[in-house]
Amino acid sequence: MTRRRCLVTGATGYLGGRLVPELLGAGHAVRCMARTPDRLRHRPWADRVETVRGDATDAASVGAALDGVEVAYYLIHAIGSGRDFEDTDRRAARIFGERARAAGVRRIVYLGGLTPVGVPERELSPHLRSRAEVGRILLGSGVPTAALRAAVIIGSGSASFEMLRQLTERLPVMTTPSWVRTRVQPVAVRDVLRVLVGCAALPDDVSRTFDLGGPDVVTYQDMMRRYARQAGLRRRLIVPVPVLTPSLSSHWVGLVTPVPSRTARPLVESLRHEVVCAERDIERYVPPPDGGFLDLDGALRAALRQVAGTAPPARPAPGDPQPGDPGWAGGSLYTDRRERAVDTSPAALWRVMEGIGGANGWYSAPLAWAARGWLDTLLGGVGLRRGRPAPGRLRVGDHLDFWRVEALERERLLRLRAEMRLPGLAWLELTVRQDEAGRTVYGQRALFQPRGLAGHAYWWAVWPFHAWVFGGMVRNITAAAARDDGRAPRGTGRPAPD
The missing domain is CATH 3.30.530.20 (START domain)
Known part of the structure; x- marks a missing residue:
């Protein structure tokens, strides 16, 4: 693979912090943009990357961060920051696209949310609507863009997975909203990272959205029961209750689990949509690993690995708990x-x-x-x-x-x-x-x-x-x-x- 100069935004977050060592392992040079660079100081890879201070809504700092970059990874969003997060996401995406074009960036790689087929954008949840709009803005920036769209990412530290983990572990009997019967196509974080790294080598004329999902299409109810089996728990009794609104559901999740309500609410609102891949075209450009993408059970097993009472390995597996994960991530210890x-x-x-x-x-x-x-x-x-x-x-x-x-x-x-x-x-x-x-x-x-x-x-x-x-x-x-x-x-x- 040709060595690229890459910028990773959101390096202090869940996916960005896991992407950096994968890019380094593939031989790329990495620059990280963060509002608070000190938060990266103790990462195992900190001395192998260039770190710059930058705010996605500040054009000057974004332009400086993109100077000399060939591939720019856009992994930031304003979820949980307040009611105006859609305006913040929109403004940040426009600045990033404009500055990337001015800096001569060869490719933008963006990871958003998988949207349901045939549903008008105005009818999507605010979270999914904003992620779709960000992808559209970046695709229209004039810089070749790979806008990846994934549903639930299975890995320790992922907000969606942590909600699944905490609810299933803490409640042997659950009264749940009707969205537990919604179909979804989860994907292991290991496979998401493999595709993100592979997108650095996409041909210059490829600029489009790509759906990204694992081999299994299941309901959230199925995921909870399969999680329980992989975690060695007894079978969970799940009783859907249609009167639970997204607002009530998010407060319920915040009460039962350590996931903050401000993070849970936009995710819960998105769960009413069926999110299943309409195409798998990305595999023409980034072939799956030997044996294919991990199925749901394999992804759950990888995410359940704990490093309790021991020092983490020098390079943890992508599904493991890692420095920088939220305090409520990684299960209870x-x-x-x-x-x-x-x-x-x-x-x-x-x-x-x-x-x-x-x-x-x-x-x-x-x-x-x-x-x-x-x-x-x-x-x-x-x-x-x-x-x-x-x-x-x-x-x-x-x-x-x-x-x-x-x-x-x-x-x-x-x-x-x-x-x-x-x-x-x-x-x-x-x-x-x-x-x-x-x-x-x-x-x-x-x-x-x-x-x-x-x-x-x-x-x-x-x-x-x-x-x-x-x-x-x-x-x-x-x-x-x-x-x-x-x-x-x-x-x-x-x-x-x-």
Whole structure:
């Protein structure tokens, strides 16, 4: 593929932040335009791109950002910014098209929304109507434009997918608007990104819209049930209620899920339209990968991958949670985090941490740990009967009562994965570090990824006991380490702010 100089707008957003590493991986040079460039500073690829400050409604900054660019990706929109978002989208698109033509840009690539066949534009929801108008403005700019149109994008962090995820996980029984029976053609974010990258090499005489969708045409009801199956949840009972208006539906989504109502409302209003591809012409120019586009189940599996309690890989898969995703994206991961400074050596603290479990216990609330072990045994779990494999050094894979060692870095990290019966996944992470003053600091995180409504209920049922159990662990582990090293502990052991 010929190397292009590319501009990515919306690089702080969902798709833009995922597109940048894909373009870099294909050998392109990338410039990112952002209103707040500092938001890109900690991305893994930040030192490989040029970042410029720009506002899509400011012609001068847009013109400067487009200078010397061959391919410009337009991935910004004003959804959720207020009632006048259509005017803002219209003005920004006109400025971008005019400045791209003046700068000699060879191609614009835009991703909008798939619109229903045969429905007049004036009858579309405001969100879809605005996305269609932006595509029309860019196509009329005089710069060859690929205006891609996709329906629901399946990937962790996508607003549409997060609504699906949160509703399905939290509600085993749902009364829903009638739009759950609307047909839609979802597409995996992996495949959207592949097409976006491939559009950089489109012939100069190609300037048109392209429909973009996966191989499955389903209803939203089907998607919820298939999500539940892929997530290991029980089958969801869905009861459509026709009296729920888009306004009421968006407030309902905002109440049940962490997706803000201002984001949910324009998306919910669009769900009444059937959005199915009328053509697949883009495949003539950007061939699908071997095996074709991911089907819905494959896309859901990719989106469900979690990196809980672990550091993300250097280049996460497109469907994974990534830096810059909204705080409500990526599913629920509850955290109890505490730390305490102690006047002892890292080696002394590590000896206590590595000796945890078995006959040594868990350094807090022994009756509570014993009761949890008995309960786990009654439920058919392993309970506390396994103990420790040996009093000496631990290794990855060793069992510690109803935990298993998942990661171990001596004098730095001990992470345990729960093997008890739980409505979700749980980890306990113990760390050693030194602060700026050279003091040894003990860190402790309990993480829980709930499965369904039972998982959320479990976390909040045991949460009142965390100060007793986990707070006691912090105090007693650091005290034991100080005694081992002949010094007294200090610090509060209070929960650290998230």
